[in-house]
Amino acid sequence: MKDRLSIVLGSHNHIPYGAGDDEGEYLYTTRLKPFIQTLNQYPGIPVVLHYSGILLNWLEGNHPELLMVLGDLISRKQVEILGGGFYEPMMPLLPQTDKIGQIEMLTAYLRKKFGKRPQGCWIPEAAWEQQLVGILNTCGMNYTFLEEEHFISAGLSGLALYAPCISENQGKITTVFPLSARLCTAFAAHDAVSVLENLLKEFSPSALPETSPGALLTVFPEQLYTEDPGESPEASYNRFFEAISRFSSDFAFTTPGKFYKTQGQLKKAYFPGDQERKFLINYPESNGIYAKMMFTHTLINQLRGDKSRKQNAREELWKTQGYALFCDTETGGIHRAFLRKAVYKALLGAEKICRNQGKFTPSLLAFDFDLDGCPEYLFQDRNINCYVKSVGASIFELDYLPKTWNYLDTFSGAPYRRTAFADHLTLPEYSFKDASLQVADLRSEEDRFSGTRFCGKESYELVDMDRSHGRACFHLPTRKHSAQGGLYLDSIEIEKLYLLKQDTLSVHYTLINCGKSPAAFKFIPRIDLSFSGDGEELLKVFRSHAQDPEPAIHEGAEINNIRGIEFRDIKNELTLSLTADRDFDGWILPIRTRMEIRGVETNQYQSTCFMPVLVLNLGPDERWETEFKLNISH
Numbered sequence: 001m002k003d004r005l006s007i008v009l010g011s012h013n014h015i016p017y018g019a020g021d022d023e024g025e026y027l028y029t030t031r032l033k034p035f036i037q038t039l040n041q042y043p044g045i046p047v048v049l050h051y052s053g054i055l056l057n058w059l060e061g062n063h064p065e066l067l068m069v070l071g072d073l074i075s076r077k078q079v080e081i082l083g084g085g086f087y088e089p090m091m092p093l094l095p096q097t098d099k100i101g102q103i104e105m106l107t108a109y110l111r112k113k114f115g116k117r118p119q120g121c122w123i124p125e126a127a128w129e130q131q132l133v134g135i136l137n138t139c140g141m142n143y144t145f146l147e148e149e150h151f152i153s154a155g156l157s158g159l160a161l162y163a164p165c166i167s168e169n170q171g172k173i174t175t176v177f178p179l180s181a182r183l184c185t186a187f188a189a190h191d192a193v194s195v196l197e198n199l200l201k202e203f204s205p206s207a208l209p210e211t212s213p214g215a216l217l218t219v220f221p222e223q224l225y226t227e228d229p230g231e232s233p234e235a236s237y238n239r240f241f242e243a244i245s246r247f248s249s250d251f252a253f254t255t256p257g258k259f260y261k262t263q264g265q266l267k268k269a270y271f272p273g274d275q276e277r278k279f280l281i282n283y284p285e286s287n288g289i290y291a292k293m294m295f296t297h298t299l300i301n302q303l304r305g306d307k308s309r310k311q312n313a314r315e316e317l318w319k320t321q322g323y324a325l326f327c328d329t330e331t332g333g334i335h336r337a338f339l340r341k342a343v344y345k346a347l348l349g350a351e352k353i354c355r356n357q358g359k360f361t362p363s364l365l366a367f368d369f370d371l372d373g374c375p376e377y378l379f380q381d382r383n384i385n386c387y388v389k390s391v392g393a394s395i396f397e398l399d400y401l402p403k404t405w406n407y408l409d410t411f412s413g414a415p416y417r418r419t420a421f422a423d424h425l426t427l428p429e430y431s432f433k434d435a436s437l438q439v440a441d442l443r444s445e446e447d448r449f450s451g452t453r454f455c456g457k458e459s460y461e462l463v464d465m466d467r468s469h470g471r472a473c474f475h476l477p478t479r480k481h482s483a484q485g486g487l488y489l490d491s492i493e494i495e496k497l498y499l500l501k502q503d504t505l506s507v508h509y510t511l512i513n514c515g516k517s518p519a520a521f522k523f524i525p526r527i528d529l530s531f532s533g534d535g536e537e538l539l540k541v542f543r544s545h546a547q548d549p550e551p552a553i554h555e556g557a558e559i560n561n562i563r564g565i566e567f568r569d570i571k572n573e574l575t576l577s578l579t580a581d582r583d584f585d586g587w588i589l590p591i592r593t594r595m596e597i598r599g600v601e602t603n604q605y606q607s608t609c610f611m612p613v614l615v616l617n618l619g620p621d622e623r624w625e626t627e628f629k630l631n632i633s634h
Contacts, residue, residue, distance in 0.1 A: 004251055004252045005162075005203040005215050005216070005251050006215065006216045006254050007218075007252070008216065008217070008218040008219070008253075008254060008255060008256050008259065009046075009047045009048070009219060009221075009244070010047060010049065010050070010219070010220040011031075011047065011048075011050070011220060012049075013027060013031065013051050013055055014051070014052040014054070014088045014124075015058060016054075016322050016339055017320070017324075017339070017343065018338055018339040018340075018341065018342025019338075021058075021062070024062060026598065027055075028059070028063055028066070029233075030233050032059070032063075033063075033066060034232070034233035034234040034237045035237055036066055036070055036073070037234070039078070039237075040069055041238075041241070042241045042242075042244070042245055043076070043078055044245065045078070045248075046079070046080070046253055046254060046255045047078070047079055047080075048080045048082060048120070048257075049070075049079055049081055049082065050081075050082040050122040051081075052084070052085075052086070052087065052106075053085075053087060053088075053105065053106045054087055054088065054319075054322075056113070060113075070114075071113070071114050074114050074116055075114075075115075080119075080120070080256065080258075081114060081116060081118055082118055082120050082121060083103060083106050083110060083120065083121050083139075083141060084102075084106055084122040084123065085099070085124065086102045086105040086106040086109070086318060087318050087319055087320075087321055088124045088322050088323055088324075089102055089124065089318070089322060089323065090322070090323040090327065091128075091129070092127050092128070092129040092273065092277070093276060093280075093290055093293075093321070095294075096135065098297065098314075098317070098318060098321065099135045100138060100139060101314060102318050103135070103139040105318070107139065117140070119141070119142045119143070119260070120141060120145075120256055120260075121143070122144070122145065123145065124322075124323040125323050125327055126145070126146050126150065127273070127275075127327075128150060128271050128272075128274070129273045130167070130169045130270060130271065130273065132144075132169075133167050133168060133172055134169050136174045137172040137173065138172070141174065142175060143175035143177060143256055145176070145179050145220075146176050146177075146178065146179065146271060147178075147181055148178050148179060148180055148182070150176075150178075150272070151178050151269065151271075153271065153272050154269040154272065156269055160267055161178055162178070162216055163178075163216055163266070163267070164176060164178070164216065164260070164266060165267040165269045166268050166269075167268065167270060167271060168270075175263075175266065176269070176271070177218050178216075178218060179219070179220060180217045180218060180219050183195070183199075183217055183219040183221075184220065184222060187219065187225060188221065188223040188224070190225050191225050191243070192224070192244070193243045193246070196246075196250075196251070199217070199251070200247070200250055200251075203215065216259060218256070221240075224237065224239075224240050276327065279326055279328075280326070282415075283334050285411050285412075285417060286325055286334050288370065288396065288397070288417060289320065289326075289340070289343055289344075289347075290326070291369055292320075292397070293317065293320055293321060293347065294371070295369060296313075296320075296347050296350050296354075297317060299313075299350070299351060300317060300350065300354060302354070303354055313350040313353040316346045316349045317346070317347070319343070319346040320343040320344075320347050324339060325339060325343060332597055332604070335413075335604060336604065337604060337605060337606055340409050341406075341530075341532075344399075344404070344406040345405070346404075348404040348405070351401070352401055352404065362380060362381045362470055363378075363379075363380050363467065363470075364378065364465065364466070364467045364471070365377070365378040365380070365467075369387060370389075370396075375390070376389050376390070377390075377462070377465070377498075379498065379500040379505075381470070381500050381502070383401055383402055383503050384398070384400060384401070384500060384503055384632065385397060385398070386398055386399075386498070386500050386505055388472065388498060389419070390461075390474070391458070391459055392419060392422050392423070392455060392456035392457060392458065393421075393460035393476070393496045394420060394422040394423070394456055395408060395421055395505075396419045398420060398529075400572070400574065400632050405572055407420075407529045407530055407531075408528065408529070409530045410528045410529075410591070410606055411591075411593060411606040411607070412606075413593060416456075416457065418528035419528065420527045420630075421507055421525045421628075422454075422455075422456030422526045423456060423494060423523070423524070423526075424453070424454055424455065424522075424523075425452070425492055425521050425523060425524075426452050426489075427452075427489075427521060427522070428520050428522060430522060453479075453490065453492075455476055455494060456526070458476055458479065459476075460474035460475060460494075460496065461475050461476075461477075462474055463495075469501075470499060471497065471498065471499045472497070472498050473496070473497040474495070474496045474497075474498075475493070475494070475495050475496075476493060476494040476495075476496070477493055478490055478491050478492065478493055488515050488517060488519045488521075489521055491515030491519065492511055492513060492515075492521070492618075493511070493512040493514050494509065494511055494512075495509070495510040495512075496510075503631060503632055504629055504630070504631045505629070505630045506628070507525070507627065507628045509523075509628075510623060511625075512621070512622070512623050513619065514621070516620055517620065518617065518618065518619050519618050520615075520616070520618075521616055522613055522616070523614045523615075523616055524611050524612065524613050524614075525612055525628070526610075527610045527611070527612070528591070528610075529567065529576065529608055529610070530607040530608070531567070531571070531607075532569070532571040532572075533605045534605055534608055538569075538571055539569065539570065539608065540567075541568070542565070542566040542568065543559070543564070543565060543566075544563060544564030544565060544577060557587070557588050558585065558586070558587055559586045560585045561585065562586065563580060563582075564577060564578055564580065565577075565578050567608070573634060574632055575632070575633055575634075576630065576631070576632055577629075577630070577631045577632075578610070578612075578629070578630050579628070579629050580612065580627065580628050581626055581627045582626055584612045584614045585612075585613040586610060586613060587609075587610070587611045588608065588611075589608070589609040589610075590605065590608055590609075591605075591608070591609055592604060593606055
């Protein structure tokens with residue numbers, strides 16, 4: 001009689017860095033506790049578990065009793081625990097030292113907590129690159145898991161989809177188990193008994209006589225079928241394990257570690273991968289975090305002489321490398337503002353560790369920060385980082401280091417990031433109110449409305465850079481006539497000078513009408529700033545020097561004849577003050593995106609958009625100047 005089909009049952013669980021206790025409690029109540037407690041009642045059923053390091057840390061602080069039960073299951077060899085990156089990182093995006101560091105960090109934690117060294121590794125989102133083979137081998141990870149589609153893409157078919165294989169890179173090898181998406185879907189759609197009955201028919205000797213010893217299905221079911229939506233998680237898991245027990249003589253339920261030790265010669269396969277970088281192109285916000293990671297990694301590598309400080313900085317960096325912000329996830333991923341803010345807080349925390357405040361010197365660097373082949377201009381003061389792109393000559397990162405907060409951690413869903421001082425030229429009659437601009441849809445004004453020149457998408461030329469004084473000047477020439485209308489807007493040149501000094505950013509504009517006719521238009525240097533939220537308990541807006549605060553604005557508002565505006569950041573206990581050398585009008589619009597979390601649709605606050613509006617009427621060759629100052633203070 002041929003060997004029975006082997007089945008590996010597993011469970012993978014994680015909460016992203018920056019998620020609140022409510023997310024941890026939801027996972028604990030609906031999945032972790034019922035799974036472990038029910039499994040404990042079925043000692044004959046072996047499973048493999050992967051809990052990310054950040055989840056284990058959270059459990060240790062909030063539900064240590066669950067870790068005690070888990071430890072007992074591991075001790076009696078019913079549960080095999082998997083290693084991996086501590087913070088569930090997007091592996092292909094990490095430098096080699098960070099990959100190794102994260103894996104070793106989780107390995108050390110598991111050895112200390114459970115007295116077991118993991119032999120296998122979980123790869124978040126099955127984000128594969130062939131170079132991972134050497135990393136896993138170096139870290140003592142004998143095997144890992146990839147989706148069945150990876151096996152198909154590698155040219156495997158038939159029975160090869162029901163067995164692990166080996167993969168090699170530069171002379172090092174690891175074993176890869178196939179994850180059955182088909183079986184995972186079946187458990188989510190049908191009762192476990194019917195799923196196992198169908199498997200028994202499919203893999204019976206008569207139905208599949210060529211079945212060879214070693215045939216294997218590995219499944220990490222995300223959801224278990226239930227006909228009763230009111231059924232408790234405990235009851236659902238009990239039905240599942242009861243079904244598994246019923247078929248224990250028909251299938252060989254095992255763990256990957258046990259199966260790995262019994263295998264002889266395996267097929268070799270090379271798996272395609274490294275598709276995750278496409279996400280960086282589609283989501284510039286993700287690319288901004290990735291670029292900041294790489295920049296911070298370089299800063300850490302430059303630290304000398306203090307190993308403890310260097311390790312502390314590395315661990316702050318590792319917190320930021322989780323996969324949630326580098327892929328589409330059901331829980332929102334890059335759309336979730338509080339996840340991005342937690343990541344930037346850790347990145348800036350690492351940067352603060354790298355800075356020796358006694359020796360730090362303010363600077364202005366020309367450096368390809370966002371890895372697009374063109375230099376960006378990095379103003380670095382003691383308290384403020386201000387990063388400027390040539391495209392738009394606008395600010396794409398504005399950090400206040402004492403509070404480890406990036407005020408340009410924004411989100412648009414568009415192919416470009418929201419920035420500060422992104423310049424618009426519009427026809428005089430242009431009105432955001434008349435255009436019925438939706439608060440949550442401020443993506444592409446130039447595309448939506450005729451007569452708009454969005455200079456934020458045009459390339460400015462650097463004309464002067466004074467490193468010692470932290471000053472840089474940019475120039476935008478006239479452009480060829482566009483199809484948008486308002487042709488005389490194309491004849492406007494802009495000179496734009498940035499100066500960062502003592503927590504104050506000065507932006508000096510010179511606009512020149514290079515046309516032969518008068519040009520009447522509105523000049524709007526749009527500014528997007530990201531706070532904790534826009535409720536009055538988080539953000540209050542004042543006219544500069546006003547005695548009575550204006551209420552925090554939720555649905556958009558127009559302000560007339562002001563010289564400045566103050567944003568009181570309640571959480572960070574800071575005031576961002578924007579003033580000008582002449583009166584202007586303005587619009588304030590909260591930017592939100594719709595998203596669904598655990599079946600509930602919400603409007604996620606992303607940023608607050610402020611648009612100063614100045615009305616100009618320039619004759620031929622006429623110049624016009626103004627200056628804005630943005631100050632951050634306690």
